Amino acid sequence: RKPAKAVKHAVETAAGKVTDALTPDVPGAPGSAPPTVEEPTTPRDPLPPKSEQGTPDTRTPTGATTGVPPIAKGQQGAHLTTAQGARLRDTDHSLKAGPRGPVLLQDHHLREKITHFDHERIPERVVHARGAGAHGVFTGYGSAEGVTKAGFLAKGKETSVFVRFSTVLGSRGSADTVRDTRGFATKFYTDEGTFDLVANNIPVFFIQDAIKFPDVIHAGKPHPDREIPQAQSAHDTFWDFVSLHTEAQHHTIWNMSDRGIPRSYRMMEGFGVHTFRLVNAAGETALVKFHWKPKLGVHSLTWEEAQLISGIDPDFHRRDLYDAIEAGAFPEWELGIQVFPDTPEEIFAGIDLLDPTKIVPEELAPVQPIGRLVLNRTPTNFFAEVEQVAFHPGHLPPGIDVTNDPLLQGRLFSYIDTQLTRLGGPNFPQIPINRPHAPVNDMLRDGYHQQAVHAGVAPYRPNSLDGGNPFPAGVEQGAFVDVPVTVAEAPKVRANPVSFDDHFRQARLFWLSMSPVEKEHIIRAYTYELGKCYHQAIRERQLQSLANIDPVLCAEVATGLGLPAPQPGVPLADVAPSPALSQVGREWPADGRTVGIVVDATSDLDGVSEVRRAVLGAGMVPLLIAPHGGTVGYLPVQRTFATGRSVEFDVLLLAGAPTPAPDAIPARDDKAGAADSVTVDPRVLLLIEETWRHAKAIGAWGDGITVLRQARVSGTPGVVTGDSGPEVFAAVGQLMAGHRVWDRFPASVA
Template sequence: MTDSTTTTNSGAPVASDQHSQSVGNDGSIVLTDHYLVEKLAQFNRERVPERVVHAKGGGAFGHFQVTGDVAQYTRAALFQPGADTKLVIRFSSVAGEQGSPDTWRDPRGFAIKFYTPEGNYDLVGNNTPVFFIKDGIKFPDFIRSQKRLPGSHLRDNTMQWDFWTLSPESAHQVTWLLGDRGIPSSWRKMNGYGSHTYQWINADGERFWVKYHFHTNQGHETLTQDQADQIAGQDADFHIRDLYAAIERGEFPTWTLKVQVMPYEDAKSYRFNPFDLTKVWPHEDYPEIEVGTMTLDTNPENYFAQIEQVAFAPSNFVPGIDASPDKMLQARIFSYADAQRYRVGTNYQQLPVNAPQSELHSYSKEGAMNVTFPPASKPVYAPNSFGGPHADAERAGDAGGWQSDGELVRAAVTLHAEDDDFSQANALVNQVMDQDQRDRLALNVIGHVSQVTHPEIRERAVQYWRNVDAWLGEQVANGLPPLKTTAGEQVPEPTPNVGDWAQDHVPEPAK
């Protein structure tokens, strides 16, 4: 036991933890009881706004050890042979709120902050290599369609399928989501992906396009819908508990990082847009190259300080790593850091879990909760003549974007032979899944679409799956129960040409 005296936040000793000051015998409390006021005011403010996306999650600390040699592709210090870099990771679900069950069918976030000697590098990914949309302008609409109705405050399959069927580029990710890989059994037993295409730059200034793949070494395992539903009713924090308990037992989970590397010039003529977040790169074209091993070996000491307040932003690059023309990545480079400034505070990067472990020489100044500052003799502007830090293009490398190559950008957007929305989803169904997996996918789709209450959207959902695969579409069409109506309510007729709408959104086959 300790023999320390309770203090106020300003360090003064406290007379009582149990009784507030009052006047006379009627119990009237006085505002001069500053400790009572401090406790209640602090209590009212102990939460920060939860994340709009990825609200429910958990994480741990660990390190990344390089075991391969990719120096020919990037000069980033954390990926040089023998490098060992500390990190923090946060796993999460996407659509659910903080109290939602861990085992809902939903993509899982896989966000890593590497504390490199050249600054923090944040890799913000998921447990799937693709996403529902390819342009950040649609992101708020997509997330709202997965959240709750404004009136009933209930999640709604009709709303989800309305968005998905009006956004056919979602087909690849929805096929992942509703298939066997849609619900991981554990964060320890799922893969992680950078998802986006990034740029690597080597010591000679050569540029490459790269995709990250973290393969779990615990064995990839998933849950059936029935298993997930049962767990959700018994333990809403199943995945948080599993990770924490495993690390406490000394069973430290590991992942092997491999990358696909595309030569810079290949992007100009590749058969589909390599910067499209709804696409994967075939491994026969760009095989995986081993980089190293990530190990998680330390649980957080305080969840709020180290996991709730950890702030990831894909704008946190380091020399040797940069962005690509991926339109979703471009939007996230702005939106993630902006969300953290709103959610945690202007100076969120000064918090210990977010602070770089390399030397910091920033001209950022003041703002709420600013706790670090340079000596008064250092100027707070640049350029200056008084010894303040100065930018160094040679040290920073080519950070700030790819070469200004209009032809590359135009080709990446419009000139690829296989830039359709359904072919890779079809390949996932027919070349990766066996018949039992296809049957379960069909049942999951039927179960999900059966809750859609709008006939036109339901018909679009059927056509959506016909576009993915004709057999699968027929299974869905034949398996859906009739629409239910309340007494006296007429089910509106679908508008004419519903089938024509879906057919009009199927690109012509590549020639």
């Protein structure tokens, strides 16, 4: 694969120095190459017609890489036309009765242009409205052949995919880094029909029965009177709901943990949540849970980073995904399954497999890898692909079937229903991104936005007029056969199984599996969110749930709220922790991470140049931060003290001691640097202060070491110095493998 994000822009001079490693993502930003725009001149030869202007074909040809025609440009052909193809002479002036006269109703072009514009927006998704997507390829390992006949899982079989990541609560324009669950929906365009694995980054759900879905979402969305807060769970209705429906406590503690604020979509796990039923070629069945495991590990932001980024770069996750793929640092996951015997009870190790608020710890049922996903292509058109993609948990190929999980059963109804409004009718499977790659031969006809011109007169069967086609397939022809599961004879009831009543055991399991620093973050998140609630009764009710999870957790949050900690209302569950749930303590590749390097005119520029080369070589992105744009010496600058902010960088290197610009904000008295003769620019001190507070590694050499002293961070954990840039970067690189300098966070609980 191509090494790093910025590599395609790297240019080496004859002297071997990297002179331009990056075009910043902000057009026109210092260091960016001047845009090359083709000026309109005279008519040129038209491009070939867009495929969608040819005869519509709702089937994506076999062998196509995605459901989207490979046409990059909408603006094609020499002459502007109306939607009917009539050439236009003018698109800048409406037709008027004289230059100063009224506009004439007969101006068809004006009406067509404005009317189309007026209807450019479609309703956003009722949940998961904010998202980002990418194309990729999935390769089966063949290891699942014993449990499923699904062809796309065969060894070496490659299948095109489209993935859409999302937040749940916010509107389309909301910030990426809010505290929320993330969607992770994958469309596999398999030869045997499309498979949608519509997953989340949290393995459990708030509710056990789909009938409560409108309730939990009404509670999480902004208040209906003022429509605030946007994309937040820190408000009364959310906590009112989760404290009254205590089955939500397990999902909620995951949201309050670092899982609620991922560092990147590339660094999230994905979970199918429900238990699915697989069937193999011999007709034998097994129950499974699906897991996505990211190659880069599971990593999160700190809460303060997440909040700052919401203002500084609300598109942080969308940008990160796009940049990584464009640079060739392709995001990767392994798909894995936990396999359970398909017994009539559907219970494994005492855990009800139909209860979507429960996990099965990986220590009890290991996740077995069955294939690899690589995202390698960004969308051509966000609306056409990311906005119009329509997932459905019932889109299943032969070999994968559903279970009676009541949440899943409700979803099977909801996803097709919601598209009827959102995508304007029943023909959304014909939208390019939704087209299957398997041949389609249905008898569905007509309806809004029908794209196909169906030939023949007999869309029914059996028929004698269209040659009797189409015929049903048998198992030998690869038909999807519903697993003939026996349905117990039982009275019709509105009730849950008794096993669904245990609401706190697994929330406690999660809490006990966390490292001290992760526990501290959870305490702070609850304290923050409940502190934002207005009603005392809601805080007290939620504290009762926390007492039922763990007395220490409850006491710490109660102290923060200034309330008494209640006693547990249920016996505390005796559960063994699951170390697999913790994000801390392992080492991961640092591909695609961003390294900020502070330089000024006095810096060791050759050293900086060498570091940049090392950073690029390690598959990371170097960004030079300088007092001004343009260049410092022969090195191009990507961020200035005005445009750069610590949250963009995973680590910070200091190669200089920039003094304040005349217009800089004055330094605080306590940072005035009494010990050193040079006073450092306060914006650099802020960079260091934040980087340090967010427990990210800091390195310095040369004059940079002076800066560390002035920032009063010298000698603290994760702050390294050395004689040369490459030496310092090597040490910092090791710290990055652990994601953060965890020792720097206070942890009040063991």
